[in-house]
Amino acid sequence: MNRKWVDNEVYFGPDRRKGGPGKRWGDRRVYDDAGQAPPLGAVMRRLRVQLSDTSRPEDRRRIYELARFAASEAERQHFPACADPLREALTRINQGDYAGADEFVTRAQAVFNGAR
Numbered sequence: 001m002n003r004k005w006v007d008n009e010v011y012f013g014p015d016r017r018k019g020g021p022g023k024r025w026g027d028r029r030v031y032d033d034a035g036q037a038p039p040l041g042a043v044m045r046r047l048r049v050q051l052s053d054t055s056r057p058e059d060r061r062r063i064y065e066l067a068r069f070a071a072s073e074a075e076r077q078h079f080p081a082c083a084d085p086l087r088e089a090l091t092r093i094n095q096g097d098y099a100g101a102d103e104f105v106t107r108a109q110a111v112f113n114g115a116r
Contacts, residue, residue: 005037012065040077043070044086044109051102064093067101074108082112 004015014037038046047066054060067090074083089104 003037005035007035007038012062013069037073040070040073040079040082041109041112043073044105044112047089048102048105048109051098051105054098060093063098063101064090067093067105070105070108074112079112082108085111 071086
């Protein structure tokens with residue numbers, strides 16, 4: 001499984017680019033912004049910071065993507081007690097209840113930090 005990760009203004013998620021014969025003619029991209037997936041704890045901290053500003057639609061979309069990634073990463077790392085509050089936070093984000101979502105992210109962080 002490809003563990004390279006892209007995190008920029010346009011896209012947040014796994015690197016879906018396929019390897020090929022090389023760069024196409026005229027492709028001037030010199031910086032490859034793909035890297036390793038961020039740790040789950042860092043994603044939850046970033047999610048809490050992002051939840052403080054939900055004024056623009058781009059911010060709300062990014063919050064949704066971060067929450068979705070955090071929940072799937074918690075499931076992948078076999079932390080069901082952490083994934084459940086994150087899925088509930090995702091539901092709250094869909095409903096527009098960002099304060100409630102922050103509460104569930106805080107619960108997930110407490111479970112994650114206590115599991116070590």
